[in-house]
Amino acid sequence: MRELLQSSHVVLVPLLTAIAIYYIYKGRKASTALWTALSLMVLLGVIPAEKAFAGFSSDAFITISLFMIFSAGLESSGVINILLNRVLSRAKSESGGLALFMALSASVSVFLNNTLVVVTFLRPLKAWAERRGFAASHFLIPLSYSAIVGGLGSIIGTSTNLTVVGAAKGIYPHYQMGFWDIGILGLPITILSIIYMVVFKNIILPKRTSGIEAITQTREYSVEYTVQKGCDISGKSIEVSGLRNMSGLYLAEIFRAEQRIIGPSAQFIIQEGDQLLFVGAPESLAEIRSIRGLEASTKAKLADDLKSMSHFYEAVIAPQSHLVDHSLKAIRFRENYGAVVLAILRNGKRVEGKLGTVKIEAGDVLLLESERDLVSAWSKRRDFFFVSRVAHNDAPAYHNAGKTAAVGILCLVLASTDVLPILEVALIGALLMLFLKCVTFFDALRSMDKDTLLVVAASSGLGAAFQKSGIFQALVSEQTLSMFANPVVLLVLAFVLTSIASEFMSNNAAGVLGIVGFLPLVQRLGLDPHPFVMAVMVGASTSYLTSYGYQTNLMVKGVGGYKESDFFRAGIGISFISLLVIVVWGMIIF
Numbered sequence: 001m002r003e004l005l006q007s008s009h010v011v012l013v014p015l016l017t018a019i020a021i022y023y024i025y026k027g028r029k030a031s032t033a034l035w036t037a038l039s040l041m042v043l044l045g046v047i048p049a050e051k052a053f054a055g056f057s058s059d060a061f062i063t064i065s066l067f068m069i070f071s072a073g074l075e076s077s078g079v080i081n082i083l084l085n086r087v088l089s090r091a092k093s094e095s096g097g098l099a100l101f102m103a104l105s106a107s108v109s110v111f112l113n114n115t116l117v118v119v120t121f122l123r124p125l126k127a128w129a130e131r132r133g134f135a136a137s138h139f140l141i142p143l144s145y146s147a148i149v150g151g152l153g154s155i156i157g158t159s160t161n162l163t164v165v166g167a168a169k170g171i172y173p174h175y176q177m178g179f180w181d182i183g184i185l186g187l188p189i190t191i192l193s194i195i196y197m198v199v200f201k202n203i204i205l206p207k208r209t210s211g212i213e214a215i216t217q218t219r220e221y222s223v224e225y226t227v228q229k230g231c232d233i234s235g236k237s238i239e240v241s242g243l244r245n246m247s248g249l250y251l252a253e254i255f256r257a258e259q260r261i262i263g264p265s266a267q268f269i270i271q272e273g274d275q276l277l278f279v280g281a282p283e284s285l286a287e288i289r290s291i292r293g294l295e296a297s298t299k300a301k302l303a304d305d306l307k308s309m310s311h312f313y314e315a316v317i318a319p320q321s322h323l324v325d326h327s328l329k330a331i332r333f334r335e336n337y338g339a340v341v342l343a344i345l346r347n348g349k350r351v352e353g354k355l356g357t358v359k360i361e362a363g364d365v366l367l368l369e370s371e372r373d374l375v376s377a378w379s380k381r382r383d384f385f386f387v388s389r390v391a392h393n394d395a396p397a398y399h400n401a402g403k404t405a406a407v408g409i410l411c412l413v414l415a416s417t418d419v420l421p422i423l424e425v426a427l428i429g430a431l432l433m434l435f436l437k438c439v440t441f442f443d444a445l446r447s448m449d450k451d452t453l454l455v456v457a458a459s460s461g462l463g464a465a466f467q468k469s470g471i472f473q474a475l476v477s478e479q480t481l482s483m484f485a486n487p488v489v490l491l492v493l494a495f496v497l498t499s500i501a502s503e504f505m506s507n508n509a510a511g512v513l514g515i516v517g518f519l520p521l522v523q524r525l526g527l528d529p530h531p532f533v534m535a536v537m538v539g540a541s542t543s544y545l546t547s548y549g550y551q552t553n554l555m556v557k558g559v560g561g562y563k564e565s566d567f568f569r570a571g572i573g574i575s576f577i578s579l580l581v582i583v584v585w586g587m588i589i590f
Contacts (some may be wrong), residue, residue: 011466016040021505021513031221031319032182038461049463054464055457056382059423060166064159064456066426069444071113073433074408079401080108080120085313086127094134095198101139102194109150110157110183117147118552120388122559125512137208139568140560142197143403144552148541149193149574152186155179155422156415159449160507163456164537167515170463179415179422181530185538185581192577197570204570208561223288224297231293239266240336241291243276252340259404262371263334268277277344279355312367313339313374313387315345316558319362319551320451321383329356335380339370345558363547365558385555407432408428438440455508463516487587493534494518495582498539499575505550511540531589542578544571 020037024030042052055061068565074080087104091097101121109117129136151158155165155177166176188426197205223547227234233241243251244266254261254268255275261268270276275297278288290296317323321329328341344351344358345365351358370376378387412421433439498514513535522532543549545568547557551569 003234011023012044013041013045017052017462017513017516021501021509023508024505029451030506031220031451033456034455034458034462034509034512035474038458038465041461041465044523047461051464052461053457055460058166058169058457059421059457060169061453061456063156063426064162065153065421065448066423066430066440067113069430069439069449070407070411070426070433071116071571072444072446073111073438074116074404075235079405079408080112080117081124082401083108084121084124084347088128094132095201097128097132097134098139098201099194099198102142102197104154104191105143106150106194109147110153110186110227114147114151114158114552115555117150118143118555122555122589126187126559135207137560137562137566138201138205140312140528140556140565141205141553141562142201144550144556145193145544145571145574146190146550148543148550152189152541153180153183154186156426157182157183157186158507158541159452159456160511160523160540161537163452163459163508164511164515164533164540166456167459167463167512168461168519168529170465170535171519171523172513173329173530175529175533177530177533179418180538185534185585188581189538189574189578193580196573196577200573202572204474206562206566206569208563208566210529222280223295225276225278226297227270227272227276228293228295229272231270232291233270233274233294234272237266238264238268238270240270250354252342253275253277262369262373263338263340265335269341278496279340281396282452288307300552305530312342312369314559315366315368315374315378316385316555317360317362317364317366318383318385319419319548321360321362323360323383324362325359338372339368339374342369343367345561347563353530363554363557383415385551403436404433404438407436407438432526451506455506459508459512459515463519464510465516486537487525487531487590488525488583490518490522490525491531491586491590492579492583494532495539495542495579498536498541499578502540502543503546505545507540507550508566511536514539533587535586538578538582542575544574 008111016037020033023033038047041047042049065333083104084101087100088097091100105117105121121138125139126142129139148158151161153518155161156179161182165175181414233243238244249265252262254264254270254277256271276294294484298445323333328334334340341355344355344360345367346361347361351364378384406428410432411425414428415422415425416590430444434441434444494514494517497517498510501513502510517532518532518536519529522529541550543553547553547562547567549563549567556562557567
């Protein structure tokens with residue numbers, strides 16, 4: 001039986017990989033899909049277990065883990081914020097500000113995780129644009145794009161780069177890439193992208209109402225009623241009075257004298273004089289008006305609160321959030337998260353209807369009200385890209401800025417001069433961050449992106465499985481090989497197909513598939529794998545055409561009030577620039 005299975009390896013490997021690709025496309029976690037496929041390959045005898053799990057001890061896996069700890073130290077230091085404020089203070093015009101911050105974002109992303117860069121820049125950049133009277137939507141898509149292209153400046157610019165190298169080692173065990181190698185492509189792409197954005201900003205970048213401006217017009221979607229003497233619901237709980245299950249409205253909070261109850265429980269007893277705040281669809285007011293003794297308030301308390309915004313927050317839903325595909329009611333949001341959702345913004349528009357029944361999607365922006373400090377309470381939760389006060393008055397923590405800057409400069413010098421291998425540089429950086437108390441050990445562990453690390457670990461095993469299966473030797477004929485006699489054609493094809501895949505699945509998964517799809521062919525043709533690894537690396541980071549192609553696009557989508565089509569219009573030019581650079585570079589080296 002096992003011999004029969006071994007003879008069918010050429011079918012099992014691509015079949016299981018194709019199934020994994022399908023589930024990734026349908027929204028399943030890349031780590032789950034790839035490890036399921038790899039585990040089945042082990043059970044079916046395609047690849048030994050020690051090779052399948054070798055990725056957990058690979059240089060790429062360890063290096064990325066250590067750099068996540070390093071980035072966690074930088075996240076709370078405020079160093080990036082200091083740089084942004086100093087750069088933007090020099091901007092004299094909208095075009096100048098756009099060019100300066102894109103250059104800074106790209107430069108920082110050469111060494112730091114681009115998601116961290118976008119999270120750190122997003123709020124200060126938007127606030128700066130609003131103070132200067134500029135459209136924030138002219139800056140947020142460029143923020144995402146510049147962070148993406150900046151990640152192509154060095155091998156550590158993004159986890160995708162190291163994932164691709166790890167997958168390549170599954171086919172070429174001794175393959176190595178220098179710290180700055182990918183920069184030969186990343187630098188011209190970055191420079192041309194900045195010029196393109198600045199020159200054509202009025203054509204490709206829309207003027208949108210920012211997410212928080214749209215959803216903080218809550219007064220239009222809220223009504224306040226006072227419980228009069230003899231009211232039908234006086235002395236009853238919220239649940240018994242039927243206020244918990246209205247079709248288009250929900251009870252967000254209650255004002256009782258000077259007391260304020262946000263997100264009252266179903267057992268809360270209503271009393272005469274209580275002022276009830278309902279949020280939802282205005283057409284559902286008939287439900288409230290039918291209650292005898294409940295009259296519209298003459299003075300709206302929420303209107304006063306909206307002036308200070310002291311209790312209001314915005315949160316952007318992450319793809320891995322437990323909230324995705326669930327309604328607020330199903331997950332008991334108020335009870336489990338300690339906040340009331342006043343509005344949901346999606347694709348630049350407010351979601352209508354009863355919020356409790358709306359299924360949450362990745363990239364949604366929630367306008368929240370809570371007496372808790374949600375910035376501190378939720379800062380480490382994986383459910384949200386970030387949480388911030390609407391009032392923009394949270395000061396960054398700069399207490400470790402000097403120490404983290406010194407560690408960062410040291411690691412940069414060591415890595416860029418090749419004094420030490422990149423893994424050892426990452427180890428030094430992580431240990432110094434812990435030793436200098438720039439980050440606690442517990443926060444360091446929480447900073448680990450488990451899904452990314454699992455994909456990195458799977459990349460090596462998947463590459464080895466394709467290599468061992470002999471699929472390309474079995475399926476690629478001499479006639480087919482002759483079609484790729486011109487290596488430039490193969491190089492461009494590797495970039496284009498990986499780029500397309502990156503728009504519909506995680507960048508790490510797209511990079512792995514690009515490597516296992518093309519490197520065995522490159523190996524059979526006897527070509528140098530290095531250019532093709534770099535082409536796949538660039539293709540895996542070319543996620544400009546859709547908001548869901550990369551998480552930084554999702555992060556800016558709701559806050560900037562963008563529509564899905566905005567990303568295609570703004571990103572098609574940068575995709576073409578990337579292709580042009582690949583073609584010209586291929587013609588030079590071959």
